[in-house]
Amino acid sequence: MQVRIWVHLKPLLLALALGSLMTTTMAETPQEAAVKKLIEPRLGDGVKVDAVTKTPYLGMFEVRVGKDIFYTDASAKYMFVGRILDAQSSRDFTKERMDEISKVKFTDLPLDLAMKSVKGNGKRVIAVFEDPNCGYCKKFRKTLQEVDNVTVYTFMYNILAPDSAVKSKNVWCSPNRDKSWDDWMLSGKLPATAPASCLTSPNEKVLSLGQSLGVSGTPTIIFADGSRIPGFIDATALEAKFASIK
CATH class of the missing domain: 3.10.450.70 (Disulphide bond isomerase, DsbC/G, N-terminal)
Incomplete structure (x- = not known):
């Protein structure tokens, strides 16, 4: 109790x-x-x-x-x-x-393990932990379609299903990672199977990172001031959060 x-x-x-x-x-x-x-x-x-x-x-x-x-x-x-x-x-x-x-020092995040997308001037920055099988992550992707002037670093955090890591590797090995991720998360279009020559994937490193930060679910959104929001938020709430960051 x-x-x-x-x-x-x-x-x-x-x-x-x-x-x-x-x-x-x-x-x-x-x-x-x-x-x-x-x-x-x-x-x-x-x-x-x-x-x-x-x-x-x-x-x-x-x-x-x-x-x-x-x-x-x-x-x-x-x-x-x-x-x-x-x-x-x-x-x-x-x-x-x-x-x-739970605050995170944003500049310490290993952003080379994340996918990067920029909309507009990209001045507002977030990092988000997402699993390819996460329904609320897919909803949050739709939220991101409604906001502008934002840079998004996406860490593929494979914790929900056995095939999460497979889907994420296929995205990571695709020619356009960000497009491949959005195609899957927004439209349900599976990424092509990773070529045999693609041997690298940040899966284990991202899992270790998430565990060290206490990320227990997806999506988890981290803002430039180090604060975080666990779970889905809509565009109105996201804009309000951006406005609150000094």
Whole structure:
């Protein structure tokens, strides 16, 4: 059962507390170190706690394991799994932290493993992880047909079916990768079988990349500011997201 904890803090106090929580370069306090030492062995063999941070909520501590977070008390006796929301505004503090933790440094992405397409001036840039057998990825391809002035880097992330990697390799080995991908995703036209001479495919490297970034489903859209949106969005939502990026 997932737990939601509703809290209300004065705006100034909350802003100061959250600012401290999101400053990842701060040294771990002795109390945080003590909680980490207590909670880690209680999570099972091989589980490594990356960070413990005291929160402004009810004396709880945020525990981060990879890209997941949960909460515990100072004695590490109880675990709270769920979301913390402001009772008056419904602001989701847990989601904000998850978004912060999952940010990607866009310039570090190995874009040579992706297909590149440019529409208009291409100033707005995204990377998207897609599987050739993903229905929502095909819907998102239609979304991309409705927007202009965008550069799209597509990582073929083959996680849904045994033949996903085969289809992706056929696309990768085609003379025009981007057209071949759109032909399949938008029109259902299968790419030609890859020639025997085409021995390269980024499949394994893209799988490793996606796993390292915590990409668990397709489509997953990564924006130039490092934020991400998992799942399908329509053109209106995509334009709104672009407008929100400073």
